[in-house]
Amino acid sequence: MHDLTQCVHHPRVSTEGYESLAVPTYRASTIVYPDAKSFSNRSGRGFDGYTYGLHGTPTTRTLEAQLTLLHGGVRTALVPSGQAAAAMILLTFLMPGDRVLIPDNVYGPVRYFCNDYLKPRGIDHGVYDPMIGAGITGEIDARTKLVWIESPGSATMEVQDVPAIIAAAKSAGALVACDNTWASPLLFKPLAHGADFAVEALTKHIGGHSDLLLGSITFADIALRQQVKLVLRDMGIGVSPDEVALALRGIETMGVRLRHVGRVSERFAADLQSHPVVERVLHPALPSCPGHAFWKRDMAGSSGVFSLVLKPGAEANLERAMTELQIFAIGASWGGTRSLVATTAVKAERTVNPWTSEGTVLRVCIGLEDESDLWTDLTAMLGKLAV
Ligand SMILES: Cc1ncc(COP(=O)(O)O)c(C=O)c1O
Numbered sequence: 001m002h003d004l005t006q007c008v009h010h011p012r013v014s015t016e017g018y019e020s021l022a023v024p025t026y027r028a029s030t031i032v033y034p035d036a037k038s039f040s041n042r043s044g045r046g047f048d049g050y051t052y053g054l055h056g057t058p059t060t061r062t063l064e065a066q067l068t069l070l071h072g073g074v075r076t077a078l079v080p081s082g083q084a085a086a087a088m089i090l091l092t093f094l095m096p097g098d099r100v101l102i103p104d105n106v107y108g109p110v111r112y113f114c115n116d117y118l119k120p121r122g123i124d125h126g127v128y129d130p131m132i133g134a135g136i137t138g139e140i141d142a143r144t145k146l147v148w149i150e151s152p153g154s155a156t157m158e159v160q161d162v163p164a165i166i167a168a169a170k171s172a173g174a175l176v177a178c179d180n181t182w183a184s185p186l187l188f189k190p191l192a193h194g195a196d197f198a199v200e201a202l203t204k205h206i207g208g209h210s211d212l213l214l215g216s217i218t219f220a221d222i223a224l225r226q227q228v229k230l231v232l233r234d235m236g237i238g239v240s241p242d243e244v245a246l247a248l249r250g251i252e253t254m255g256v257r258l259r260h261v262g263r264v265s266e267r268f269a270a271d272l273q274s275h276p277v278v279e280r281v282l283h284p285a286l287p288s289c290p291g292h293a294f295w296k297r298d299m300a301g302s303s304g305v306f307s308l309v310l311k312p313g314a315e316a317n318l319e320r321a322m323t324e325l326q327i328f329a330i331g332a333s334w335g336g337t338r339s340l341v342a343t344t345a346v347k348a349e350r351t352v353n354p355w356t357s358e359g360t361v362l363r364v365c366i367g368l369e370d371e372s373d374l375w376t377d378l379t380a381m382l383g384k385l386a387v
Pocket residue numbers: 080081082083084107150154179181182201202203204213214215333334
């Protein structure tokens with residue numbers, strides 16, 4: 001073999017005796033086949049086989065299998081972001097003339113996708129009160145093919161009666177997808193309640209370090225997985241094994257991270273209720289939170305994200321006070337090691353139940369810093385807000 005050929009033919013070395021706890025990062029575009037016949041027959045390799053790097057490597061399959069086990073599903077598809085997971089379900093299962101129901105507190109970009117992309121293509125959407133429960137039956141018509149659930153909802157944290165909504169949707173023949181990002185599969189398992197799709201923004205708790213973007217869809221039924229497989233193939237969508245390797249590292253510590261941030265967020269939420277500039281604390285673990293009883297009944301605990309409704313007038317000094325924070329960072333997304341605060345435009349994003357509070361809604365995400373440092377920083381900021 002000449003040098004140039006040798007350069008591109010890596011020697012095969014023994015792996016005997018090599019047992020690592022880490023999942024190797026397998027990168028590939030090309031997958032090679034042992035003979036021409038197996039190349040011709042590659043489409044028969046099924047969900048778990050390998051045909052082309054875009055459609056999966058052992059690294060991506062490992063995370064898919066892990067999420068499938070955690071959610072109790074049949075398969076999982078990985079996509080480039082949490083929003084891509086939502087878009088993929090909407091694109092795959094809705095046809096012109098169909099309709100989807102989304103909750104009023106849905107993650108904003110899902111509503112934008114319905115308005116900006118689906119609507120001009122003849123796919124309608126209805127927006128429902130997240131506290132509607134079994135009453136969703138009255139919102140479902142013959143065109144309604146999909147009911148979208150997000151619980152607790154973005155920013156305002158209402159916890160939905162997920163089993164009641166799923167039961168009503170199923171009896172009307174509609175599919176149900178549940179954005180489970182706040183809870184993660186450790187705190188809630190939508191498929192166990194009859195949902196067809198469990199959606200996770202892996203960007204948050206599973207990644208856990210604010211350094212990757214990924215999403216997942218875990219399926220209750222293999223036929224649904226097949227439909228998404230074709231759309232992913234046709235659109236040329238896959239994920240990078242390097243991102244997935246980070247997520248595989250992140251998921252190992254998710255349990256201890258979640259338990260910690262959940263406890264801190266519950267303590268902060270309870271104590272902030274009596275703060276002079278706070279009108280309301282929105283946290284599923286508080287009895288005052290809409291749907292608290294459903295959280296208690298259905299979920300195994302809290303994660304680190306909750307919101308504060310500040311008293312009107314507090315906004316006057318808010319920008320300066322936020323900028324002077326020492327430990328909390330200002331930013332969107334959450335589930336990483338760093339604590340975050342972000343203002344959210346709730347009023348503009350609610351159409352079914354107009355948001356009547358005049359005060360700013362501040363989303364708080366608890367990270368892994370020392371609890372007393374966080375409390376000092378947050379209360380120092382709130383102390384600067386005259387009301
Ligand atoms: C509830 C929820 N779902 C989905 C997403 C989208 O995730 P990604 O940022 O990975 O697109 C977010 C992001 O903030 C979210 O909060």
